[in-house]
Amino acid sequence: MNLKRDISTSTFSGFALSASLIITFLNVLLNNIPVDIKRVGDELLKLNGSEGVANAVTTVVVYFRGFDTLGEIAVLFIASLGIGLMLDSNIRCNLKAESNFMLKTASQLLFPIIILFGIYVMVYGHLSPGGGFQGGVIIASGVLLLLISHKEFEVPHSVITLIETFAGISYVLIGLIGLVVLDKFLGNFLPNNISDMGLLLSGGIIPIIYIIVGIKVGSEMSMITQNLIKRSDDV
């Protein structure tokens, strides 16, 4: 076996260098483990009660890390924008084959239930698992079902643009109102008593913001799926 010919010197030296680096790093890491690790999660769980929201994950996502959520929505918006730009939305074609009778009837039966479940997940995001992102994607999957079953169906572009713009602007506006009232971006300026924890109307602005996030995610995902399905094949 000719090792020298099969493995070149640079590959071998690179491998040896990375292996030695990993060994050094592990050595440093294992010898310097602190005795009592302070975790971020414990601090956040201690603070969770102050906002009166039953679901701790929602408090972290929307309140303590609300600015990050704004950034995530911006990332999703940019993805939707890129797909809309690349797949030219003016050249549209419907699906060629007529969809099955079974699929049509089942989608008419299922579509309201899926939309209702999406709205439930969105509105109860501060009480039970779920929230804006999940609810929005559930609504988008309902729209997707309607898109693949009814080939003449199309999401109205202008309405979706209005809804999405409204949602984005109101997110930033709520944050700015918090900045004015409480000197803090996304400050919780609505009543958020801890005695209301578990009620539908609790937590101040947190459920409102999660509903806004859900509306924005739902409209963006609906546009992404529509652009992907109704794309002309001869672009």
Next chain:
Amino acid sequence: MIGFIILSVFIGIIIIAFSAITQKKLADSIILFMGVSLGSVVLFFIFKAPDVALTEAVIGAGISSLIFLMALKHLGEKK
């Protein structure tokens, strides 16, 4: 009992993932990838992260697989 379930789901995910990358047809790979997502939904739920489980079920198993399938349809027609 719960440990046995966790272990079997873990092994199942590994087997499904390995068979997903060795399939010859891309559509089969996408379906198996959906199976990996479903297994991780069970794991997230057992490990007390229902929020993440819901997200994974909706996005990982639902809409991303459908988007992959649509992309595959367009690619296959172009060939």
